Amino acid sequence: MSGDDDVPGAGLCVANIVITIPCFVAAGTEVATLSLVSTLRAVGHGVTVCCYGHYDPAMKERVGTCGGQWHSIDAEHEGRISRWQAIRGMWRLFREVRPDCVHVQFVSPATIALGARLMAGVPMGVLNVHTAGAAGYGLKNRLLFRLTAGLATQVVFVSENARRFWMGAQSRPNAHVIHNSVDTERFCDGANRLDRLAERARHGIPADAAVVGIVGRLVEMKGHRDLFAAVKSLQGSHPNVRVMVVGEGPDRARFEAFATELDLAGRVIWTGLVAPEDLTRVYPLFDVLAMPSRWEGFGLAAAEAMAAGVPVVGCRVSGLEEVVEDGVSGLLAPVGDVASLASALGRLLDDRALARQMGAAGQARVERLYGRPVIEAKWQAFYAGLGLG
Structure with a gap:
């Protein structure tokens, strides 16, 4: 055989x-x-x-x-x-x-x-x-x-x-x-058990930083460039913002060059590939998950982040519109609209009470539906x- x-x-x-x-x-x-x-x-x-x-x-x-x-x-x-x-x-x-x-x-x-x-x-x-x-x-x-x-x-x-x-x-x-x-129990337990400050320090993230995470293959359709451009526009109002890029892919070198071009190199943490079972230690490090994808059949990273109590900012595309309830468990922006993406990120980074509320709503939604x-x-x-x- x-x-x-x-x-x-x-x-x-x-x-x-x-x-x-x-x-x-x-x-x-x-x-x-x-x-x-x-x-x-x-x-x-x-x-x-x-x-x-x-x-x-x-x-x-x-x-x-x-x-x-x-x-x-x-x-x-x-x-x-x-x-x-x-x-x-x-x-x-x-x-x-x-x-x-x-x-x-x-x-x-x-x-x-x-x-x-x-x-x-x-x-x-x-x-x-x-x-x-x-x-x-x-x-x-x-x-x-x-x-x-x-x-x-x-x-x-x-x-x-x-x-x-x-x-x-x-x-x-x-x-x-x-x-x-989504194994909601595992992601929820991971968020509750993790020493967030210690784990952030292990990745070189300052204690007072606001962290926007993105999880997925490093390919153009995932929208990494749009995220970097949005974060660049937030630098003045959010000088402590960091981007945590989780994953690997064929476009990594191009994304690194783009981040450097925008003078963001010192603000981006590249974790490389993280095993699926270890993502429970990653999502709780985020204040917001960004998912500015061009398309998604479902949007598993969004659902996993929601299970960990993390609010999501994504784009109004196919699966994400179904997973993320806009204005309830996260915020959705038009595809490719960097200004709207930046506005949504800034809103959740500024209003931590709203972010916690959306995180809790997302957690309940994922457990009920997925x-x-x-x-x-x-x-x-x-x-x-x-x-x-």
Whole structure:
């Protein structure tokens, strides 16, 4: 069998489910995948995560921690295999494992996994859609979605706005919305237990600093440049403001150069990549989480920050409009509007009582709508409804 780890055979569990994903690094969809593995294992399903591109070995190990099995089509985990190599590798995996269902993450490369599942005779295919509202997503992308959705027996969106973006007013019995989940208890406990001043000092943050955090891959669509420009405009009124940048990505060097160009180099703390389980020690360091993304299917970082009691300033895009209740659990600005972003940040940095009020409201909202028990029950009911319960 191809791949670098053994995969369980059929007949050893309630149902065999293979989750396919084109890359597996420390990012939102991958964290949601780990949560799904735990959820399905909790009711006795056998779960294999099949990656057919680049992956982080540390994230691979977390699949095992969640009770799942791991299979890589690309043994070198560099993401250099061709589309046909991926299809052939998956076909072989499906023929050997004989899964009852293939659960596919991401839209664009999903035709690979869904095509392989049809070739291998796997009865069910679930397309899990994690993105929405992306700039430049025009007719070509919508046609690709229709093709991909047509190869699946069920389609699950991570937000209602994502469903609307891809389907418009259409209604299909096989289309569902199941949000990403947040372990609210873990994030809340992390905030309560952390020695905030000591942890800030460890990162070189002055005790009197106002900290604006941003969590996510260092790529243009996350809006780091807009945040830096907004903070630059706040320097006069908020001389103690700092920006804590959590994450890694291909655009880091460009962002560092931009921060230097704005004379912000001494005000920006770059943490590098932080493991998902260690984020409980990061969010409580923020006074505000900034999420000026160009698009978000859901907005997991916003939900995690809210679970830690941190108010959010984001942009009015797809998933964020659903997660953050504007004026209640955070503030939303128009996409790319640096002045509005700066105004929203300044408002929460100036009014700490309002920030605490929004933080508490966000915490309650996430627990009610996106808490792990709530979303686990929805996924388990979904799979039971497919006859795999």
